[in-house]
Each structure stands twice: as C-alpha cells, then as structure tokens.
Amino acid sequence: MLAGLCxxxxxxxxxxxxxxxxxxxxxxxxxxxxxxxxxxxxAGFKDAxxxxxxxxxxxxxxxLSFELDxxxxxxxxxxxxxxxVLLHLMAGLLLWRVLFVAAGELNLGFAVAALFLSHPMHVxxxxxxxxxxxxxxTPLLLAAMLSYLRFRRMSSGLRRWWFYTLMLVLFTLSLLxxxxxxxxxxxxxxxxxxxxxxxPKKSWIWLTVEKIPPVLIAVALSAVQVIAQSRIGAPxxxxxxxxxxRINNAIVCYVIYIAKLAVPIDLAVFYPHPGSRPGxxxxxxxxxxTLFSIICWRSRNRKPYLIxxxxxxxxxxxxxIGLVQVGSQAMADRYSYxxxxxxxxxxxxxxxxxxxSARVRAGVLAAWVAGFSVLAHxxxxxxxxxxxxxxxxxxxxxxxxxxxxxxxxxALQHGEIHKAIDDYQLAGADAHACTALGELWMADNxxxxxxxxxxALALRxxxxxxxxxxxxxxxxxxxxxxxKQLATAALNIDPANAEARAxxxxxxxxxxxxxxx
Numbered sequence: 285m286l287a288g289l290c291x292x293x294x295x296x297x298x299x300x301x302x303x304x305x306x307x308x309x310x311x312x313x314x315x316x317x318x319x320x321x322x323x324x325x326x327a328g329f330k331d332a333x334x335x336x337x338x339x340x341x342x343x344x345x346x347x348l349s350f351e352l353d354x355x356x357x358x359x360x361x362x363x364x365x366x367x368x369v370l371l372h373l374m375a376g377l378l379l380w381r382v383l384f385v386a387a388g389e390l391n392l393g394f395a396v397a398a399l400f401l402s403h404p405m406h407v408x409x410x411x412x413x414x415x416x417x418x419x420x421x422t423p424l425l426l427a428a429m430l431s432y433l434r435f436r437r438m439s440s441g442l443r444r445w446w447f448y449t450l451m452l453v454l455f456t457l458s459l460l461x462x463x464x465x466x467x468x469x470x471x472x473x474x475x476x477x478x479x480x481x482x483x484p485k486k487s488w489i490w491l492t493v494e495k496i497p498p499v500l501i502a503v504a505l506s507a508v509q510v511i512a513q514s515r516i517g518a519p520x521x522x523x524x525x526x527x528x529x530r531i532n533n534a535i536v537c538y539v540i541y542i543a544k545l546a547v548p549i550d551l552a553v554f555y556p557h558p559g560s561r562p563g564x565x566x567x568x569x570x571x572x573x574t575l576f577s578i579i580c581w582r583s584r585n586r587k588p589y590l591i592x593x594x595x596x597x598x599x600x601x602x603x604x605i606g607l608v609q610v611g612s613q614a615m616a617d618r619y620s621y622x623x624x625x626x627x628x629x630x631x632x633x634x635x636x637x638x639x640x641s642a643r644v645r646a647g648v649l650a651a652w653v654a655g656f657s658v659l660a661h662x663x664x665x666x667x668x669x670x671x672x673x674x675x676x677x678x679x680x681x682x683x684x685x686x687x688x689x690x691x692x693x694x695a696l697q698h699g700e701i702h703k704a705i706d707d708y709q710l711a712g713a714d715a716h717a718c719t720a721l722g723e724l725w726m727a728d729n730x731x732x733x734x735x736x737x738x739x740a741l742a743l744r745x746x747x748x749x750x751x752x753x754x755x756x757x758x759x760x761x762x763x764x765x766x767x768k769q770l771a772t773a774a775l776n777i778d779p780a781n782a783e784a785r786a787x788x789x790x791x792x793x794x795x796x797x798x799x800x801x
Contacts, residue, residue, distance in 0.1 A: 285394050289380070292653070293373045293401050296660045300365035300411055300667070307670040308553065308690065309414040313342055314350060314359055323355040324348065343509075345461040346416050364413050371419035372410045376401040378426035379625060385433045387479035392636055396628045398653045403624060404548035404660040408617040411667035412553075418621040421461035425468060425622070428454035432472055436480060455498050459505040464622060466502035467600045469495040474595055478588035506603075525559065532561040534605040537615045539569040541601065544617075545624055548659055550680040553666075553673055554687060557606075557614040580630075587637065593630025597623045612686070670694060685714035692720060715743040719753060730761045748774035752784050755791065764795040 305311065314320055319328035332347035350359070357363045376397045383393030400406070409418035431451035438444035458465040476482040476491050483491060525533075544551065580591040600623040606614070632649075639645050666676045671694050678687040692707035705724060711717035722736035737754040744750050751774040758767035768791050774784035 285390075286377070289376055289394075289397060289401060290373060292398060292657065293369060293376065296402060296657050297365075297369040297372075297410060297664060299661075299664055300369060301362045303365055303411070303668055304361045305413060306667065306673055307693070308412075308673070310412075313347075313414050317347075317350070320347065320350045320354055320359070322351070324351040343417060343421075343459075343461050343463070345457060346420060349416060349420060361413065364416075365411065368410050368413065368416055368419050371416070371423060372406070373401065375419060375422040375426060378423050378430065382426050382429050382433070383629070385430065386475060389633075391642075392632050395632045395649050396625070398649070399628045399632070399656065400625060402653050402656040402660055403545070404551055404656060404663045405544060405617045405620045405624065407551070407660055407663040407667070408553065409621045411664055412618075415618050417462035418464075418618055421458045421465050422622055424454050424458035424461060425465040428452075428458060428468060429471070429475075432475075433480075436482070452497055452501065456501055456505070459502065463502075463506050463509045464600070464603050464619075466506050466603065467622075469498045469502065470599045471596060472498075474592045474599075478592045525557075529560050530606055530608075532566045533557065533614060534607055535573065536561050536565055536569045537605060538598070538601065539572055540615060541620055541623070542627070545620060545627055548656065548663075551617055551663055552677040552681050552684070552687075553617075554677055554684060555614045555616065555681060556684050556686070557612055587634065589633035590630050593626040593628075593633070596626025596629065598626075600626065683712065685711040685717060689714060689716045689720070692717065696720070696724075713739070713743060715740040715747075715750065718743065719750065722753070722757065726757065726760070730757065733757055734761060746777060748778045748781050748784055751777075752781070752787050755787050759787070759791050759794055762794075762798060764791055764798075767791045768795070 305314065319325070319331040322328055328351050329348065332344040332351070350364075353359055353364055353367070379400055380393045380397035383396055384390050387393065409415050428451045431447045431454060435444055435447040435451060438447070455465070455468055458468075472495060473491060476486075576594060580594040584591045601619065604616070604619040635648070636645060639648070666673050670690060674687040674690040674694075678684050678691065681687070688707045688711040692704045692711070695701075695704035695707055701724065705721065708717040708721050708724075718736045718740035722733040722740065725733040725736065734754070734757045737750070737757050741747065741750040741754050751770045755767040755770040755774070758764075758770070768788065771784050771788040771791055774781055775788065778784065
C-alpha cells in the first residue's frame with residue numbers, strides 16, 4: 285500500500301522534473317531575492333523573518349527552504365519541483381498515519397490519502413515552486429496532529445507532556461511555513477468528538493482549555509502576517525468591495541470549492557473576482573450550505589464523521605475564503621489543500637458505511653483515484669511554462685485580466701507587439717494592462733499613452749508607482765505643473781520613494797530648461 289501511494293504520486297507528477305519556473309511570483313521569490321541567491325547565511329536567516337518586501341508575505345520557513353536549495357543544488361527548477369512532490373507525498377503518508385492512529389482504520393485512511401495525493405486541485409500547490417507554503421506547512425501540521433494523538437493515548441507521565449510540547453513546536457513551524465494551519469486547535473477539538481470520542485466523557489471546557497497554548501501561538505503568528513501584508517499593501521487589493529460583497533462571494537465560493545473537489549475541471553491558476561455576486565446565486569449557495577449543515581448535524585450521533593469532515597472543511601477555509609480580501613482573486617485551487625481533507629474523510633467513511641462489500645469499495649475507490657489521477661496529470665502539464673499556464677487560465681475563465689496581462693508580457697518579450705496590444709486590451713480595466721499600453725504608445729502617441737496612464741492611476745489612485753509613471757509621461761509632454769504635483773503626491777505617500785524623488789528633480793530641471801525667456 286505504501287508503494288502504491290508512492291507510485292501514484294510519481295506517475296502524476298513525473299513531468300515536473302523537466303519544468304522551469306513560471307513568471308508568476310517565482311522570479312521574485314527566488315532569483316530576485318539576493319538572500320536566497322546567497323544561500324543560508326546569518327543575514328539570509330534574519331531576512332527570512334523580518335523582510336516584507338514582496339507582494340505577499342513569504343513565510344520564513346519557505347524562504348529558508350529556498351536558501352537551502354541554493355546551497356544544495358543552485359536553485360535548479362527541476363530539483364525544486366521534485367522537492368515539492370516529495371513534500372506532497374510526505375503529507376499524504378502522514379495523513380494516512382494520522383487517520384490510522386486516530387480511527388484505527390488502515391484501509392479507509394489509505395483511501396483518504398490516495399484521494400489527497402491524486403486530486404487535481406492540489407496540482408497548483410505542488411507544481412508551483414512559489415507555493416511551497418502548502419507542501420511544507422501541511423506535513424508539519426499533520427506531524428503536530430500525530431504528536432497530539434500520542435499525547436492523548438498516554439494517561440500520565442512526563443513523556444506525555446513531551447509529546448504535547450512537540451505538538452506545539454511542530455505547530456509553530458507549520459505556521460512559519462503558512463498561517464492557514466492556524467485552525468489546528470479547531471481540528472483537534474473536532475477530533476476529540478470523533479474519532480477520539482473524548483466528548484462527552486470530558487467537558488468541552490476542559491477540552492477547550494488544553495487548546496489554549498496553540499490558540500495563543502496561532503493568534504500571535506497570524507497577527508505578524510497581517511501586519512506584514514498591511515505594510516506591503518496586500519490586504520484590500522479590491523478595496524471597493526463592501527463587507528456584504530465579500531460575504532456573498534464567500535458563500536458562493538464554498539459551493540464552488542465543493543463542486544470542483546467533486547468534479548475537478550476548468551481549474552485555473554487565477555480566478556477573477558466578479559465583484560458583486562448575483563442574488564439568486566447567493567441564495568442558492570446559502571441554501572445548499574444550510575442543507576449540508578443540517579444533514580451533518582442531524583447525523584452527528586450515528587455518523588459523526590460527517591459533521592467532523594464538514595466542519596473541518598468549513599473551518600479551515602475561513603482564513604482564505606475572502607472575508608478579508610488579499611489579492612484580487614475570488615478563490616484559488618491552492619486554498620483547498622488542507623480543507624479538502626475534511627470532505628475526503630466524510631465521503632470515504634460514509635461510503636464505507638453504505639457499501640458493505642470490501643471488493644465493491646476497492647473497485648469504486650480505484651476508479652475514483654484513477655479518474656482524478658488522469659485529470660491531475662493533465663493539469664500538471666499546464667504548469668510546463670508561463671504561456672501554457674495562462675493560456676489555459678484564459679480559456680477556462682471569463683474576463684481573466686491577470687491571464688491576459690501575462691500573455692501580453694510574453695508576446696512583448698517575443699517582439700509580437702500587435703499581439704501584446706490585443707492581449708492587454710482584452711484585460712480590460714486592469715491597471716497593469718493600462719500601464720503596459722501606455723508604455724507601448726509613448727513613443728508614437730504621447731497623448732494616448734498619457735490617457736492610459738491616467739486610467740491606471742484611476743484604478744489605483746494611491747499608488748506612488750503609477751503617480752511617478754504618469755508624472756514622467758507628463759514631463760515628456762512638457763506638462764510640468766501637473767507632473768510636479770503627482771511626483772510630490774507620491775513623495776507624500778512614500779517619503780522614501782527614490783524614483784519619485786528623482787522624477788521630481790527631473791521635472792524641475794526640465795521646467796527650468798524650457799522656461800520661456
């Protein structure tokens with residue numbers, strides 16, 4: 285069985301050893317980070333914990349793993365891809381072990397692990413080097429669960445508390461790889477209900493009290509991430525979204541996640557946020573979620589795995605469901621990596637209760653895993669290079685501005701100017717696309733270029749970078765007064781902005797040079 289899981293993972297992800305990086309976060313996390321390029325050093329170790337320069341907070345343990353990769357094999361993409369696959373396999377094996385120790389079910393735990401390892405929605409977490417967060421944090425989180433299980437099986441003694449301490453250490457390391465695992469205390473409470481069945485033997489008060497230390501760790505490290513992301517402006521990318529828009533999107537996305545976990549087709553690296561969801565879709569999604577919740581709750585005594593699996597899925601998705609908007613995506617395949625385990629547990633245990641024949645169960649599971657494996661292998665191929673990845677994203681989603689901007693950038697790199705313009709225009713009201721179009725038109729039609737720069741700034745009105753860019757275009761067109769106002773405004777927002785300060789000097793010099801006698 286162990287060999288089967290290893291072979292399954294190897295077959296699905298075999299092509300990644302030949303893949304390079306994708307031009308989507310990979311360059312800035314790897315080759316543009318001077319500390320990663322130097323490997324593990326004292327300065328690099330310090331940088332991993334305190335440097336928040338990037339568009340999204342890169343957790344310290346992930347940065348350190350990249351620095352170690354540089355020491356071991358010089359950031360070769362193929363080797364880093366294989367490393368991600370091995371970490372994914374480790375997560376699957378640990379999941380199998382956790383379920384066997386907790387529930388005593390070797391075969392059912394194997395089924396859940398096989399579904400976890402073969403599911404197409406997990407390809408993003410494995411085949412994308414930058415998303416090492418998932419494949420590094422999840423094995424540590426599952427190892428923390430194993431330590432908790434060992435703690436629970438011992439009635440007394442110092443060694444028992446050693447396992448509790450080990451659980452806290454592993455949990456902390458998991459959060460240093462990705463803070464999504466902050467929901468572990470909630471998962472442990474669910475496991476206390478089933479399969480450990482500690483409740484109602486012990487009161488909920490005592491069960492909750494013993495989870496206080498991991499809760500405090502989770503709160504502290506989650507606060508660090510929030511502060512880091514606020515410093516680099518990651519939260520609130522879609523600032524125009526109201527609280528109700530975010531809640532409505534979260535409700536609909538819960539159902540979309542369930543649908544894609546059941547039928548994993550039309551998967552994309554980026555799903556555009558629609559803004560406001562149609563009222564009918566929100567009501568229908570809310571109705572389905574309510575129905576699922578009622579069914580699971582009413583079955584809690586006869587089939588406790590249903591409520592545990594369902595709440596595992598719901599609770600672990602909360603940090604990334606969009607109630608606090610980070611980025612401009614509506615959802616992401618990678619966000620399902622940990623939550624999907626809950627649904628797999630619920631479905632596999634329910635299926636085993638309904639189908640008594642072991643042969644029938646094995647046959648259905650084999651067909652299920654085989655189907656997922658074929659789709660996952662096909663999805664792996666989408667990560668071959670940046671163009672393939674975003675061409676696929678543009679094909680399976682509507683109005684995907686991020687995909688069209690990336691395709692436009694690729695066309696521009698290849699000297700295909702007309703195709704680049706077409707792709708940028710397909711991106712619609714996107715600040716990056718408007719900026720790219722402005723740069724393309726600057727030489728031939730400065731007025732048209734300026735109009736595009738104005739559109740970009742209107743979309744991101746508080747962006748010093750777009751202010752400086754428009755100021756430079758206005759300076760070239762000898763519109764000095766407005767250019768100076770924009771450069772000054774950029775400095776007011778970011779006094780340390782060297783480019784804004786340099787542009788202000790260029791405007792002053794140009795204005796003096798062209799001043800009428």
